[in-house]
Amino acid sequence: MNVNKYEVFLKTVELGSLTKAGEELKYTQSGISHILNSLEKECGMRLLERDRSGVYLNSVGKTLYPYIQKVCECHQQLSEVIDTLLSLESGTIRIGTMTSISTAWLPKLLQSFNEIYPNIKFQMLCGEYSDIEKWIQHGNVDMGFVKEPVSNDLTVYHLKKDEMMAVLPMGHPLAKLEKIPHNLLSQYPFILYIDDENSEIKEILDKYGIASKSQYITKEDYSIMSMVEFGMGISVLPGLVLHRCPYHIEIRGLLPTVYRSLAIAVKYNDILSPIAKEFLKHILNNIP
Structure with a gap:
C-alpha cells in the first residue's frame, strides 16, 4: 500500500508550506504540488487552500484529515508488524520524553534494551508535558513519559x-x-x-x-x-x-x-508494535 501522498498531505498541513514540506521530505515544491493535486483528484474534491500566508485545510480537508492521519498511523503499525515477523529484532520505537528523564532514566533503559535487541532503533522527541500528550494522541510517538494526571483518552502506567x-x-x-x-x-x-x-x-x-x-x-x-x-x-x-x-x-x-507523579502513556496498548510492547514492559520492570 502506497501512502506517500497521504504523508505528503499531512506534512504540508503540519508545516503550512509547500516549500517547507518539500525540504523536509526531499521533494521540490513542484513535486509536492503535483502529489497534492493527485490526491485531490483522487478524492474528487479540493482539500487545501493556498494563499500568501501559506497552505491550510478547507472544510472538506478538515473532515478528511483525521481519517488520512489514521491511515498513515495504521500503515506504520503494519510495517512494524511485518518487520517484526520477518525479524524479531528489528523495528523503530518512537518515544516522547522530557529533559529530566532523558538524562536520568533513558540512557540505562536504552542501553539495557539494546543488549537484548541490538538492532532496534529509537527516535526520541523532547518536549513539555503538554507536547508529549499531544504527540501520543496524534501518533507522532509510540509512547511518552508524562506527568499525572493526563488526558482520559490515554492508557497510563504509573512509574514513580x-x-x-x-x-x-x-x-x-x-x-x-x-x-x-x-x-x-x-x-x-x-x-x-x-x-x-x-x-x-x-x-x-x-x-x-x-x-x-x-x-x-x-x-x-x-x-x-x-x-x-x-x-x-x-x-x-x-x-x-x-x-x-x-x-x-x-x-x-x-x-x-x-511530589510530581511520573508515568508512561500510550494511545492504545493493543495497537503498539510488538517491539514497542516489549520496550514498554522493559520500562515498567526497570525504572530505578
Whole structure:
C-alpha cells in the first residue's frame, strides 16, 4: 500500500508550506504540488487552500484529515508488524520524553534494551508535558513519559513519584535546614520555572505570593541551576532534574514533602508494535 501522498498531505498541513514540506521530505515544491493535486483528484474534491500566508485545510480537508492521519498511523503499525515477523529484532520505537528523564532514566533503559535487541532503533522527541500528550494522541510517538494526571483518552502506567527539591546557593542560610518549610521560600529572591504555572508547587507559589515576586522567569532548568549557583536566587526543581547535577548548589527537600507523579502513556496498548510492547514492559520492570 502506497501512502506517500497521504504523508505528503499531512506534512504540508503540519508545516503550512509547500516549500517547507518539500525540504523536509526531499521533494521540490513542484513535486509536492503535483502529489497534492493527485490526491485531490483522487478524492474528487479540493482539500487545501493556498494563499500568501501559506497552505491550510478547507472544510472538506478538515473532515478528511483525521481519517488520512489514521491511515498513515495504521500503515506504520503494519510495517512494524511485518518487520517484526520477518525479524524479531528489528523495528523503530518512537518515544516522547522530557529533559529530566532523558538524562536520568533513558540512557540505562536504552542501553539495557539494546543488549537484548541490538538492532532496534529509537527516535526520541523532547518536549513539555503538554507536547508529549499531544504527540501520543496524534501518533507522532509510540509512547511518552508524562506527568499525572493526563488526558482520559490515554492508557497510563504509573512509574514513580519524583520529589520536588529546593535549590540554593552554597552557604545559603536555608541550607542549615534538612527540609525547608514552604513559607520560608517567600523570604528570598525566587527564580521561577515557567512550568510552575501548572505544577505541583503552584499552590505553594500562590499561597505565599512567590510567583509575583519572582525577578527571573525561565523554562530552562539548567539555566535555573546556573543562576542559583551565581547567587541570583533560590528555586524549586524536580529531583530527577538534579540527577548528576554539575553545578555547585545546595539541594534540600520541602516541608511538607511535594511530589510530581511520573508515568508512561500510550494511545492504545493493543495497537503498539510488538517491539514497542516489549520496550514498554522493559520500562515498567526497570525504572530505578
